[in-house]
Amino acid sequence: MTSITAERLASKQTAFDEIPIVDLAPLVDGSDLHEVAEKIGRVCEEVGFFYVKNHGIPQELVQRMYEATEWFFNLPYEEKQQLNVANSGPTLRGYVPTFGENVDPENTRDYKESFDFGEHQDEVSPFFGPNLMPKDYPEFEKIAEEYHAAMMGLARHLVRAMSVSLGLPEDYLEQKQQKPITIQRLLHYPSQDATASQEEIGIGAHTDYGFLTILSQDSVGGLQVRNREGAWISAPPVDGTFVINVGDLAQTLTNDLYTSTLHRVVNTSGKERYSIPFFMDLDYDAIVEPLDVCVSKENPAKYDAYTCGEHKYARFVDSYAHLQQ
C-alpha cells in the first residue's frame, strides 16, 4: 500500500467505548422506556452511532441469517445476476454486484456486493412490491422474512424511544410510519488487496438516507465512523450487539440535534466480511421537516420540507450505476 493510501484508509484504533453501548433491556421488557429514551437521546446528539445490547433478537436467528447470506453470495455469478436490481423496476430490490452502487461516487467505487429485499406486496411502486428471490430455495426466503420481521419489531421499539427522547408522545414518530419504506440488505465485502487502488473501497464514506439503521456485522471488522474532529475511528464488532445509527431523515426532523454520521467500510483483513443492515424509514409520502419541538426563534428550521420517498429515491439515483444515464 502506498503511504497515501494507507493514510486514507486507516482509522484511529480507539477503545470501542468511544461509540457507546446502550442496554435496551428496560425498553424491550417495558420496565423503563424513559430511562432508555434519555440515553438514546444523548448518544444520538453526541455521536449518532451506538451499539445496543439486550435487544431481544435471538442470536440463533442472526446466525441463521448469516448462514443464508453466505449461501447467497456463494451462488454462481450468473444466478445472482438474474436477480439484478436492474430487473426490479422501481422497487429497487435484488442483487447489486461490485461497483453497481457507489455511495461516494466522486471519490470511490464500492467493492461490496449486496442483496436487498423487503416485505412482499404484489402491487409495484417505488420501494414496494415483490422481492426478487433465488429460485428453488424456499428456506432462504423464509429466513429472510423472519429476520426482516424481527428487525421491524426492534425498530419500532427504538423509534418509540426516540419520540420520547424528544419530549414527544411515544407514538409520535410512528404516525409517520404507518407503512414505512424498509430495506433489508445483505452485504458481502471480499477482502481487498492492501495494494488495491485507493479509489476502491468496501463501501465509500456516506450517511444513511433513511430514519435509522440497525446493523449486524460479523466478527471481521472494518467499519469506521467519522467523529466530530473529522477523524475516522473504528467501530469493531462487539458480540451480541447491533450497531444503530441515525439517518438523514432523523437529522432533518430534529433540525440537526441528532446527527447522521459519516461512515465507511474498509476490509483488508484477508477474510470475507458479511454484514446485515436494516434500514427503517418513514412512509413514502411522509413530510420530512424540522419538528416544532426542535425549532425556536433562536434555532430556526434549517431545512425545507421534502418527502421521504422522493429524498430516498433521489439518493439511490445518485449512487446506482444502473440508474445513471
Ligand SMILES: O=C(O)CCC(=O)C(=O)O
Ligand atoms: O457493512 C457495514 O458495516 C456498514 C454498511 C453500511 O454502512 C450501509 O449499508 O449503509
Ligand SMILES: [Fe+2]
Ligand atoms: Fe451506511
